[in-house]
Amino acid sequence: MIFNKFPLYVLSRILCIMVTLLVFTLAITAPGYHASCVLLAALLIGQIFEMLRFVSKTNTELVRFLAAARNADFSQRFQLSKQGSGFDELGETFTEILDKLQLARTGQEEQLRHIKAVVEHVPVPLISIKANGQLTLWNNSARRLFGAHAITRVNDLIRFDSDFPQILTSMIAGERRLLDVTIDDMEHRLSIVASEIATGGEREILLSMQDIQSELDSAQLQAWQDLVRVLTHEIMNSITPVASLAKTAVDLATDVKDKVQPGSSDNREVPAEEIVEEIDDVLSAVQTVARRSEGLMHFVSSYRKLTRLPEPKKSHIKVSTLFSQVQQLATRGWPEKGIELSTNTRPGELDLMLDVDMAEQMLINLLQNAEQALAGIKNPQVSLSAFLNARGHVVIEVSDNGPGVADDLDDKVFVPFFTTKKEGSGVGLALSRQIMIAHGGHVAMRTNNCGGATFSLTF
16 A cells, blocks of 8 residues: 555655765765765755655645545546556545545435435425424425415414414424314314424424324214214114004004994994094094104105215316306295395316216205395395315305304304204205215305305315
């Protein structure tokens, strides 16, 4: 190696300089060697310069090598074969070291890119918050969650919920919380888990924010379907024989009544009027049972709709066309009632990929609810509109200027069987919610500032 030979090269040059210096001293002290003294002096000076050149050349290449390593400049090459014996080996050593450093650096960069790609494709939004309030969105899921909103500071989250920043910054490592927020008119239930990172003495909170709203909707829907399935099975098993027996009793009572009526050949000694009166009472009671049983069977059969919703058969349709079809089906008697309907679609060519029959049923239910809510209202008005929200989702809204819904009932209107109407079944809105979940969307209700309610279908 050149580093092992370097002391020998330096020592040999020093010895040569010392020998020349010794001879030069002898020549000066001896008379008659003037020419020799001049030659020896020139030789000594040349050896000293050659010694300095040799040492400085090595130092220069060493400095260049260290600078290249420090600045990660792996393009440097050390071709030193022309600079003297041993320098070619030194140049090859420097080049080999830089190549190994470059290989290690490339491996680290590939590993970093791999880690970034993994983090980028994690389906759970990841954010971090530093002590100074700086917020970083680490992956695509986090950027999708907050949409087009510029989020760089934790206080930027106030626009979604006033308590959002305080809740996040107060979380400690290992803590888990559930938080409901509304972003771009879309509801999200976030399961937030916190961990802590310390780099360079700086504390940073890492938060995973999994949106479990759709999973909760599906689980809740499945629970209600299971409940309804059990209820309908048990009720139908009980009601069917009751209805059958009641119908049979009605037929038998009618037959007896015919036989004991005055003038019948089957008259007995008991006064016919008394028998007819008694049988009339029985007949009335049995008819009531039969009528109630039939009504209960009809009532139960309506709930079966919640458990027998087929898979949506989706097709493209213009929203304006959908509105026109629904208007023809649901608003025939509105002019006589003085109800004014306005429709608006932005843009006019807006279209959707959905099950048209299901969508029509939803909108008809919502329009009928609006019609019933407007009973007794002066200047009743209903608005049917469609537009694109900030996320590019199609939103259909049905609004009315009726009395609205009480605040304490906001979270109950979509619960199966819940209704505020005396003759309502509580199925319409629950069925609409189920249809929206089947389409991968959601339905929401809000009270208007000027009165009335608005139902939003977000696809």
